[in-house]
Amino acid sequence: MLLTGGLKSLLPHVLRRIIRCSRLSISNTSGMAEGYKQANIVILHKSLADDFEKFCHANDGPLPLLYRSQPGDWKCPSLSIDSDIRTDCLQYRKYEHGACTGSLKSLKEYSEQLKDMVTFYLGCSFSFEKAVQKAGIPIRNVEQKCNVSMYKTSVPCHSVSVFHCNLVVTMRPVPESKLEAAVLATSELKEAHGAPIHIGDPGLLGIQDLSKPDYGDPVHLHPGDIPVFWACGVTGVEAVMNCRAPLAFTHSPGCMFVTDLKNDNVRSLGGGPQVHCISQDPLHFSIVSAEAAQKINTLETLIGIDPGDRGIMYLQHQGELLRACLAMSHAGSVLITTGFPTHFTHEPPEENDGPPGALAIAAMLQALEKEVAIVTDLRAMDLNKKIIEEAVQLGILRKPVPLLSYQRESADSALMFLCENGNPRRPRFDHLIAIERAGMAADGNYYNARKVNIKHLVDPIDELFLAAQTIPGITTTGVSNWGGYAIACALYVLHCCEIHDRYLRRAVGFPRAPSKRLCWALPSVTKEEKLLKTLVQLGVRSGKTASLEMEVDGLPFYNTHSLMIEKLLQEAQH
Structure with a gap:
């Protein structure tokens, strides 16, 4: 079993191989392979793929589409070398008719069903963590050695056909003096959800209790911290449950697919x-x-x-x-x-x-x-x-x-x-x-x-x-x-x-x-x-x-x- 020390600096293809061999003692990929893009995963039957792609484009804050595979294609050549979506996430979830019916370490046993299924790779906020740290902003969940907090909100997404759900967000505590720096650090990283969608009282998003996230772990706010919320790719998981497909798979929240692509450090012209x-x-x-x-x-x-x-x-x-x-x-x-x-x-x-x-x-x-x-x-x-x-x-x-x-x-x-x-x-x-x-x-x-x-x-x-x-x-x-x-x-x-x-x-x-x-x-x-x-x-x-x-x-x-x-x-x- 390989422990977490040094994983931040591992190259993505090395990290994927270690994940594939089930040699990691971690529960999420936050802080791993710093500076590289990570991806949420949604796997659906090919008959639903076109509508789900439209749903992603209609809600590109939570669901920035990095890559859509062909049916039965387990690789994503534009995102990574030597990858296999059946094995390269820490953990997966299986959904049947909208209900989660299992957590899996591998999807290989479903290879036959996957031949008729399409994989969507969606941007993830873990990708911007290095940029946020470079701006002098602490990543509290990494400090506290836990997963990021994720919450269902009262904000409806734009519906497309059978795909509908409310927005899911991640919350990261940010010192008040660093709020603008956090926005500047993330605003141009659109494939990692971009700028925050809310800063301040969680009640304005319909979130009643920060200590009870719907996904992930509770993250402790330090004195002077403000809760800052980013759109989250787990929104796609909610959409999958609501569409009630006979069979679907997603990553387990926090257990991302790590790509070989680095984040571009782009800054907007004319002031941010x-x-x-x-x-x-x-x-x-x-x-x-x-x-x-x-x-x-x-x-x-x-x-x-x-x-x-x-x-x-x-x-x-x-x-x-x-x-x-x-x-x-x-x-x-x-x-x-x-x-x-x-x-x-x-x-x-x-x-x-x-x-x-x-x-x-x-x-x-x-x-x-x-x-x-x-x-x-x-x-x-x-x-x-x-x-x-x-x-x-x-x-x-x-x-x-x-x-x-x-x-x-x-x-x-x-x-x-x-x-x-x-x-x-x-x-x-x-x-x-x-x-x-x-x-x-x-x-x-x-x-x-x-x-x-x-x-x-x-x-x-x-x-x-x-x-x-x-x-x-x-x-x-x-x-x-x-x-x-x-x-x-x-x-x-x-x-x-x-x-x-x-x-x-x-x-x-x-x-x-x-x-x-x-x-x-x-x-x-x-x-x-x-x-x-x-x-x-x-x-x-x-x-x-x-x-x-x-x-x-x-x-x-x-x-x-x-x-x-x-x-x-x-x-x-x-």
């Missing part, structure tokens, strides 16, 4: 992926390309100018636009509030600074097929209904946005509004956005810019934002009217980012191509001009001057607001 924390509770990080992040930071800089000398630069937090838009990109449901009744002597008292930006965000969220609603003052419901109806007629919105109101009736009113039946584990919204909205002062009143108390005109919607801070899973953002335009443009940039798109869809399914619908949803000078004219007709006034002219907050629409919209669009689309 960036990692950003978008929520602390639950802990959640997102990934975006350096190029997209730079565009969004430029959008933030553009809206930071202060032509009215209002001191807004002191309200801006660098990087907040990117963080907020990443959170919105992951959100399924977004709640927007706007409406500042600053003109208390007029009817309606609302100013026109806020609604245009709010509708710009709503239009983009609709195009991204997210749920979006607007909450406003009860007394302003009819006005906002008219504004939304006009926005649909003008082509700004695809469909009406639901209008909600909020009143404080009890101590838990905000919780009841934000969560189903007041259950903080079931929030109705993932993200809240306030645009040009009054907040309560220390004395319990609400004031306009001239320090006039307008409490009688304002519903306590700001309570929702305070309550949201105590509810896991809800993030919040406060922006200006221009910030609303910038958010719409930034969400478009994220949609066009291949790196972010892959992370959003967990590397299953197909990449999203930028659609005409999204281009249509972007704000434009023409649309915003029509909307401002509508607001004027409805008696909604400029904030600073109370003028019913083509201006917002005392600044002319033409050559100020229109120019800002043009600059934002140019940056988002170039």
Whole structure:
């Protein structure tokens, strides 16, 4: 019996021969033949092969196809010399009609059946371990001398014919300071699953307990470690079980086929992926390309100018636009509030600074097929209904946005509004956005810019934002009217980012191509001009001057607001 010492440096063909002779005292191939590609194995009847290949291409994150054999071919010449798939994995599993009916050291006794079967060799995350270690990142399962942890998730793969299942992932603990290095080290190794598909709270993948993996061994996290999840080839095992083929074989999870191919150390041009924390509770990080992040930071800089000398630069937090838009990109449901009744002597008292930006965000969220609603003052419901109806007629919105109101009736009113039946584990919204909205002062009143108390005109919607801070899973953002335009443009940039798109869809399914619908949803000078004219007709006034002219907050629409919209669009689309 050969012990594990020195196996890391063995050449793959030597390691395969040792495995073939059953002379290894190891239970998995993690850390073996460092720097060489390893492969998951799926062996199916030839009648299922074409559909399984399509299934792999449709879910190439977990199932990167390295090689497909001909029926009865036990070799894979493009991956290895002197190999025999019947003997060269540490352990195999046999499946009959979807049930695992045995673990085997060799498939030689099934040689006759294998003549009508096709072998699929699929990429494995063990292949990137050397690259991760070179980046100064510990491989905890290797340190702890155990198999990697593998978990079934709640994420459905793209189905093809009889092949369907949820994504399976591997988890590797990574020190928080090394998260970006881990993403950079793996993102270009697409045949080894590429970049992570989730970083942070396992519950967001439907994983309830990290100490109870579905495959492999539990791996202990060190203080400061973050759970990082990669797509896993054991997804193919789940698909094999669900297809209920009369006979099928796979490798035993963790017991890979070791190829003769080295990993290519490829680095993307123009800067690699960036990692950003978008929520602390639950802990959640997102990934975006350096190029997209730079565009969004430029959008933030553009809206930071202060032509009215209002001191807004002191309200801006660098990087907040990117963080907020990443959170919105992951959100399924977004709640927007706007409406500042600053003109208390007029009817309606609302100013026109806020609604245009709010509708710009709503239009983009609709195009991204997210749920979006607007909450406003009860007394302003009819006005906002008219504004939304006009926005649909003008082509700004695809469909009406639901209008909600909020009143404080009890101590838990905000919780009841934000969560189903007041259950903080079931929030109705993932993200809240306030645009040009009054907040309560220390004395319990609400004031306009001239320090006039307008409490009688304002519903306590700001309570929702305070309550949201105590509810896991809800993030919040406060922006200006221009910030609303910038958010719409930034969400478009994220949609066009291949790196972010892959992370959003967990590397299953197909990449999203930028659609005409999204281009249509972007704000434009023409649309915003029509909307401002509508607001004027409805008696909604400029904030600073109370003028019913083509201006917002005392600044002319033409050559100020229109120019800002043009600059934002140019940056988002170039």
